[in-house]
Each structure stands twice: as C-alpha cells, then as structure tokens.
Amino acid sequence: MAGTFTTRTITMATGATETMHDLTNACSAFLxxxxxxxxxLLHVFTPHPTSGLAIIETGAGSDDDLLAALRGVLPADDRWGDRHGSPGHGSGHVLPALVPPHATLPVVDGELELGASQSVVLVNTDQDGPERQVRLSFLG
Known part of the structure; x- marks a missing residue:
C-alpha cells in the first residue's frame, strides 16, 4: 500500500515580543x-528566517530558560551585520542556526509520540513580525 502525504499551514499571532507558542495541540488535531x-512521520516547518522549532518541556520554567539562554547568546543589540528592521533584529536571523526551523517526529497509531512533558513549540524572537506560519505535514 502506498503512503499518503497530507499537509496544512497554520497561522498564529506572535505579537511584538519574543515568544514561545505551544504547537502540540495543533499537531495532535492535525494528526x-x-x-x-x-x-x-509528522514534519513541522516554519518558513520564517527569525523563527525556529523546539521540542521542550513547557510550563515548568524550561521555556523561560530557553528564551533567557537565547537572549544571552543572541543579544538584540547593534553587533549584528544584518541591520534591517528594528534595532537588534539581526540576532533573530542567526536563531535558526541554533533552533532549527524544522522538526520531524514519529507518529504511532495516529498519535504524536513525544516523551513525558515534551511539547512542540515555535520559538520566535522577532519583534517586527506580528504573526508566523507553520506547515504541518504527515507522511504515513
């Protein structure tokens, strides 16, 4: 039997501050x-040069810790060569090298297989883009 491929794009408001948006429920609903x-397999991809996807525990402080770590490694100041957009915007263009814009996850019996307390999150440090898109694709 040949496999099937289904895909959908979702759009979410990310606002004008750094944020992590939990996509786990949207992934489960899509599946x-x-x-x-x-x-x-579920493939998750964001086509934005200043966003990435992470598999991380949320709600216990790890999400805030990730954003704090990224601020430390990628401070939003004037050191970056990419200077378009708001001050410090160039740091966001380095983000996908550390937090990739994609993740491929196993699906077993139609359900997302994550570890205990793991969530799929969109990481966005860009203050210039008020919304982001994420493409969900299932191959099975």
Whole structure:
C-alpha cells in the first residue's frame, strides 16, 4: 500500500515580543484528521528566517530558560551585520542556526509520540513580525 502525504499551514499571532507558542495541540488535531490511526512521520516547518522549532518541556520554567539562554547568546543589540528592521533584529536571523526551523517526529497509531512533558513549540524572537506560519505535514 502506498503512503499518503497530507499537509496544512497554520497561522498564529506572535505579537511584538519574543515568544514561545505551544504547537502540540495543533499537531495532535492535525494528526487526528490526517493520520487516521496510521504510523508515519509528522514534519513541522516554519518558513520564517527569525523563527525556529523546539521540542521542550513547557510550563515548568524550561521555556523561560530557553528564551533567557537565547537572549544571552543572541543579544538584540547593534553587533549584528544584518541591520534591517528594528534595532537588534539581526540576532533573530542567526536563531535558526541554533533552533532549527524544522522538526520531524514519529507518529504511532495516529498519535504524536513525544516523551513525558515534551511539547512542540515555535520559538520566535522577532519583534517586527506580528504573526508566523507553520506547515504541518504527515507522511504515513
């Protein structure tokens, strides 16, 4: 039997500050419609040069810790060669080298297989873009 491929783009408001947006529920809802109980892979991708995707525990402080670590490694100041946009915007263009814009995750019996307390999150440090898109694709 040949595999199937289903894809959908979701859009979310990210505002004008650094943020982490939990995508886990959106991924699960997409798989309920697309996977139909099958095994396969969920690929998550954001096409923005200042956003990335992480698999991380949320709600216990790890999400805030990640944003603090990124501020330390990628401070939003004038050291960056990329100077378009708001001051410090260039740091966001380095973000995808540290937090990649994609993740591929296992799907077993139509459900996302994450570890205990893991969530799929969009990491966005850009203050110039009020919304972001994420493409969810199931191959099974």
């Amino acid at each position: 309920r419609e697309a996977a139909h109980g099958r095994n396969g």
